[in-house]
Amino acid sequence: MIDSLPPLREVIRAHDLRAKKSFGQNFLLDLNLTARIARAAGDLRGADVFEVGPGPGGLTRGLLAEGARHVLAVEKDARCLPALAEIAAACPGRLRVIEGDALALDPLTHLTPPIKVVANLPYNVGTELLIRWMTPPQWPPFWQSLTLMFQREVAERIVARPGSKAYGRLALMVQWRAEARIVLTLPPEAFTPAPKVSSAVVHITALEAPRYPANAQVLERVVAAAFNQRRKMLRAALKGLAPGIEGHLEAVGIPPTARAEEIGLEAFCALARRLEGVQGQGGRIQEP
Template structure:
């Protein structure tokens, strides 16, 4: 499928608007409309949902979302050069695409969206992890969004879904898996992008759970996990000694040997440990 609507191919769009990717903005354009349409299908039926897209660039994923039936798309784009191309997409899908020029880290999109909301984006590499962290740590849970479908460097994607016992397992895995079901839905080689990045990419799909997987105070859990993984080579009795004078007793009380290292401890066990600080 080389065409999904009546708009020009993306290579032609990029040439017309002189949209060479900017490294400073973390841009790598995905030009195959077959792939962008495939990514847009990962969240499922979007016909009754508003979709937030960050960093649409020339609009390949935007077109996939709209042609696939998304009720409405809100696209936040920092690069003003891309706005004319996105305006052409808005004209082709009247009333269904709103584009905001600006930095996604500085913009609150909620005033422009109606629930239910999905987030779907080929995130710029330089802000992807920070945006994910923000979306996973709202003031209240469940969040305003029902799912996240996000493109990352493959290494980051593997950190999101990692299990205990490996080097990829860390704070990002715990943060993601505590409140969502997370899976890698699609892996893409460097050659799928223009310009090709140095590493492979992967699309991660995260579905919000109604409540966290295990009870814990979010701030306490984050503090304990941060301390543990900031010194991940140390045994927990040493890495967490600043958390409480009786840390060894606390670890034993929830079944964690004090000689374990952070990467060996399950999400459930970290939550149990966090609860000992809030009794």
């Protein structure tokens, strides 16, 4: 049983698991906090869970204690495998640990839907993993929800609204296809070693379909061009995308003198649809 396992500090001492900067590791040792993160993912009974970077297994314990049907934990650091094996032995048949890179793994080959992703993501790959999970070839994705730890600054960018400094490509990419909210914030001292910044847990629930119709690739090009030069007016930032960009902006109700951070998701989608129409008539949407 999970309750019979030793405290995490003892596990770290026993296996000499000093956090390594090269793995982006900051261990969360308070099992009350890891349990709160597991609960933030919602009801885990009847769901498989994909965990990235479990380290010594604090969150892994929480996921199993909260009733996850099966947990797939992917860990790059071989030093952590014996500690994770102890958890697997305490929960026969419910935890599979794979040594490897989550960026190279297809969870569907190991898990059965519904699938929830829950992870204290290593800071060095967190944003890249989120982008991959938000931009699959087909939607809905393999996951039902994502409950992920990020640097607080990244978390605020995910949930940001128009008009704020944090608003940008990440907010639009996530909010186009999902509901996102910050459910927990953690100070640096909650971790070992303590990072230089605060952290936050974001809960993201996949929508059945995007909020507004748009071609994903065209929308991404429009948003990338707009925010790559966010200080410029949109008529200047987007001029390389298509001829007569001012007319296209005005046609969908966007003032050509507006800046990217002032424009909401619905308007960006309307512009993407219009520019896709231009492309369909023989025009070409340029790469930003």
